[in-house]
Amino acid sequence: MDEENKKSAITVDSNCLTYLITVMNDVLQPCGNLAAEKTALFRILIYSPPIYYTNTVKEEYGKISNEERREMHENESVLSYHPIIFGVSKIPNIADEYNKYHKGERRYRDCKILAEAELMNADVLLTYDDDFHRNLRSRSHHVKLLKPCECWDMLAIRHGAKPKWRPIRNTNPMCNVTWWEW
Numbered sequence: 001m002d003e004e005n006k007k008s009a010i011t012v013d014s015n016c017l018t019y020l021i022t023v024m025n026d027v028l029q030p031c032g033n034l035a036a037e038k039t040a041l042f043r044i045l046i047y048s049p050p051i052y053y054t055n056t057v058k059e060e061y062g063k064i065s066n067e068e069r070r071e072m073h074e075n076e077s078v079l080s081y082h083p084i085i086f087g088v089s090k091i092p093n094i095a096d097e098y099n100k101y102h103k104g105e106r107r108y109r110d111c112k113i114l115a116e117a118e119l120m121n122a123d124v125l126l127t128y129d130d131d132f133h134r135n136l137r138s139r140s141h142h143v144k145l146l147k148p149c150e151c152w153d154m155l156a157i158r159h160g161a162k163p164k165w166r167p168i169r170n171t172n173p174m175c176n177v178t179w180w181e182w
Helices: 014-025 035-047 055-061 067-073 088-099 108-119 130-136 148-155
Strands: 010-012 051-053 079-081 124-126 144-146
Touching (some): 014 035, 014 055, 014 079, 035 148, 055 108, 108 124, 108 130, 124 148
Parallel strands (some): 010 051, 051 079, 124 144
């Protein structure tokens, strides 16, 4: 899907949201085994905004005990909170169905996030959680559960394209690094 085509409604799980919040406040180039996923995730944010997150993701970051980190998550200047208002009563039923394939109380939150993505009519839910991706990637009839690299490839943004969102020169340290540029 190139820039002339319809934009996908993209939402993120809690891990992806936390990474985006972190990278916007610490410009270090991603490293380690998730470096490619994190680079793709940040590129999706700047080349194909907006990125949304849902009720359960907001609930999860609200439980962060470090006040400074929690406040960083509350800054919605680039990311968009999409509250699920209609169909809230359906979330437990949908999540219960997904929980059959992604078992466990801790994993139930992932199932709720996927259910919320469906109710908001998202096209894509991004995660780099291997278990979440493996267990539920083909379970939703509408939402594609993708890793950021898969989504970046699907978006097919042409090399050299201008970002939709750019750091403001001289006021944001991201303008002094190039690792994220495509």
